Amino acid sequence: MQRVTVVGDLHGSLADLSRIFELVGWPGPGNTFVFNGDFVDRGDRGVEIIAALFALKVVHPKNIILNRGNHEDTKICKLYGFFDEIVCKYGCRALYEKVCDVFTYLPLGCVIGNEAFVVHAGVPRTMVNIDQINCIPRRKYWIASKHVILLKRWQDLLWSDPVDPSIDQTAKDFEATPNYFRGAGIRYGPGVVREFLKKNKLKTLVRSHQCVGKGWDEIHCGQDVSIWTVFSASNYDGVGNTASVLVFNGDGKGVPRVVTFSAANSVIRCLGFKSRQKLVDLICMNKEALRRELLSVAKKRKDIREGEWSQVLRRVLKLNIDLRHLRGELVGVPSDGSKMVNVESFLERYKMQVILPDGICFSLPEEDALAQYLLPKAHEVASVFYLLDKNLDGKLTLEEANAGLQLAKKKLASSYMWQGNFEMNAHEIFESCFAAGSAFLEVVQFCRGWCQVFLQPDLNYQL
Numbered sequence: 001m002q003r004v005t006v007v008g009d010l011h012g013s014l015a016d017l018s019r020i021f022e023l024v025g026w027p028g029p030g031n032t033f034v035f036n037g038d039f040v041d042r043g044d045r046g047v048e049i050i051a052a053l054f055a056l057k058v059v060h061p062k063n064i065i066l067n068r069g070n071h072e073d074t075k076i077c078k079l080y081g082f083f084d085e086i087v088c089k090y091g092c093r094a095l096y097e098k099v100c101d102v103f104t105y106l107p108l109g110c111v112i113g114n115e116a117f118v119v120h121a122g123v124p125r126t127m128v129n130i131d132q133i134n135c136i137p138r139r140k141y142w143i144a145s146k147h148v149i150l151l152k153r154w155q156d157l158l159w160s161d162p163v164d165p166s167i168d169q170t171a172k173d174f175e176a177t178p179n180y181f182r183g184a185g186i187r188y189g190p191g192v193v194r195e196f197l198k199k200n201k202l203k204t205l206v207r208s209h210q211c212v213g214k215g216w217d218e219i220h221c222g223q224d225v226s227i228w229t230v231f232s233a234s235n236y237d238g239v240g241n242t243a244s245v246l247v248f249n250g251d252g253k254g255v256p257r258v259v260t261f262s263a264a265n266s267v268i269r270c271l272g273f274k275s276r277q278k279l280v281d282l283i284c285m286n287k288e289a290l291r292r293e294l295l296s297v298a299k300k301r302k303d304i305r306e307g308e309w310s311q312v313l314r315r316v317l318k319l320n321i322d323l324r325h326l327r328g329e330l331v332g333v334p335s336d337g338s339k340m341v342n343v344e345s346f347l348e349r350y351k352m353q354v355i356l357p358d359g360i361c362f363s364l365p366e367e368d369a370l371a372q373y374l375l376p377k378a379h380e381v382a383s384v385f386y387l388l389d390k391n392l393d394g395k396l397t398l399e400e401a402n403a404g405l406q407l408a409k410k411k412l413a414s415s416y417m418w419q420g421n422f423e424m425n426a427h428e429i430f431e432s433c434f435a436a437g438s439a440f441l442e443v444v445q446f447c448r449g450w451c452q453v454f455l456q457p458d459l460n461y462q463l
Contacts, residue, residue: 002250004032004112005259008208008215008230008243009069012043012085015263016233016243017052023259024247027056027063032250034110036208036230037069037120037158041080042237047089050099068106068138069120069208070158070184104139108157113251116204122160123196123205124153125176125186130200133157159185161210162193162227164219190221197225204228206246206256211236215244215260234262282317283330284350289316294343303340385446395440 005024010017027033035053040046057064070076077083077100086096109119111130117123124133136150159182163171175189193205206228210217215234219227234243243263246256283290293312298304309331310323323330331346388404389396441449 002030002032004034004248004250006034006036006112006118006206006230006246006248006256008036008232008245009038009211009236010035010043010049011038011071011233011236012040012046012049012081013233013236013263014043014045014048014052016261017049019234019243019261019263020232020245023261024245027060029063032063032065034065034067034112034118036067036118036206038071038208039066039069040082040085041071041077043081043233044085046082046085054102065110066106067110067118067120068103068108068158072100072103072106074100074103106138108133108136108138108154111202112206112248113253115202115251115253116206116248117197117200117202118206120158121185121207121209122156122162122188123193124156125188125192126153127195127199128153155184156186156188159183159209161185161187162207162219162229163187163189165189166220190219190225190227193227194221194223194225203253206230208232211239211241213241215242216246216258228256279317279319279326279330280350282319283313286316287347287350291343291347294347298343302344303338303342306339306341309341309346381447382443385441385443395442396446397440401441 005020007017007020025031033056039049039053043049053064053066057066071080071082074097077096083096086099087093109117111117117130133153136154138154160179161182163175165171165173171187171189172191173189174191174195176186176192179185179187197203197205203224204226208230210229211231211233212229215231217229219229221227228246230244230246231241232243232245234241242260244258244260247259248254248256290312293316294304294309297308297312306324306327309327313319313323314321327341330349331341332349385396386392388400390400390403438445
């Protein structure tokens with residue numbers, strides 16, 4: 001009998017994808033899979049996930065459906081890890097752009113057997129039919145402002161969250177209010193779902209988008225209508241959640257079978273991509289201390305045992321984790337399978353280098369006094385630059401900087417962030433950076449200026 005398995009967010013967890021195929025079989029005739037968006041970001045195997053899903057789509061085009069999620073977007077991927085992952089693994093921005101181009105072709109949803117509507121997040125705030133959803137120009141990352149209605153529908157499908165009046169007493173059955181938590185989409189009540197499904201002659205809404213503790217959730221909407229949430233990344237960001245998939249009969253009728261699981265190596269997964277990047281930052285910032293300790297252990301040897309290497313890193317970096325599990329990534333895997341680590345080869349891999357969200361890369365001398373403060377904060381500081389850069393041309397003018405500062409002052413006047421000398425120091429950044437007479441700042445100049453004023457230890461400000 002034909003069956004359809006709906007897979008929720010994977011977020012770069014290759015171990016969970018492998019576990020899913022172990023439990024419900026490989027795609028093929030009679031065994032169709034709907035991957036419901038958010039394949040990448042936050043996890044450290046987004047590239048491998050994409051490679052596997054794209055290859056399976058080529059081999060079984062009728063049995064692999066790839067819905068788009070809110071993270072299949074060039075802007076979001078730059079902020080949440082996929083861009084960094086590709087650049088770190090391949091040093092190639094062109095590959096990132098090609099993958100993101102493929103994302104724009106993905107459908108925004110699908111229907112199982114004229115019964116279940118499968119979409120990443122939710123339903124539109126206005127009553128529309130499936131044909132109207134198909135009319136959304138999905139190849140545009142952000143739909144032009146003249147198509148405001150289409151923009152809202154696109155965001156509602158990929159960014160929204162349901163509310164359950166039986167749990168949240170402030171929620172309403174026909175609620176369709178802005179989703180301020182996400183910054184896009186809506187919070188929608190069961191009544192909105194009932195009306196949408198009734199208009200389209202469907203019975204069930206299947207969505208993902210939210211991490212739920214047991215990997216799935218069901219909201220009963222009345223009139224035999226349900227909202228199912230499915231999340232397929234176990235131990236997501238270290239929160240300890242179980243993962244699940246939903247298995248439907250081919251006609252989409254009836255209650256889906258829930259398959260729950262946890263990836264075998266979910267303990268290792270809890271050190272996600274961002275945590276691994278922080279680990280690399282720690283190694284770079286403590287490189288000289290590591291060199292002294294490693295050479296002390298090695299004495300006259302060029303190589304030390306894997307266990308010795310792990311112990312030195314744990315001691316110097318003050319970590320409570322066995323780093324031997326990450327030896328392949330941090331050191332590389334020797335061709336002869338040796339358990340020894342070459343000290344100089346290991347240290348040579350790590351340099352003071354910053355890769356910003358737009359692909360700009362710059363190196364910092366290891367003796368640079370600012371390096372240890374700028375390195376771990378570069379992405380956050382760059383995000384401030386992009387917020388101030390109103391026309392997004394990569395050049396921050398003094399007018400843009402001052403306008404952003406005035407807006408911040410207006411919004412944060414009563415906040416702790418505006419206490420002390422914050423405003424004075426912000427002006428100091430702009431004045432010192434523009435002092436040379438330049439008409440604009442680029443992101444690297446801004447990062448260094450911000451670091452100089454805010455991030456050195458004699459100042460009590462934190463980004």
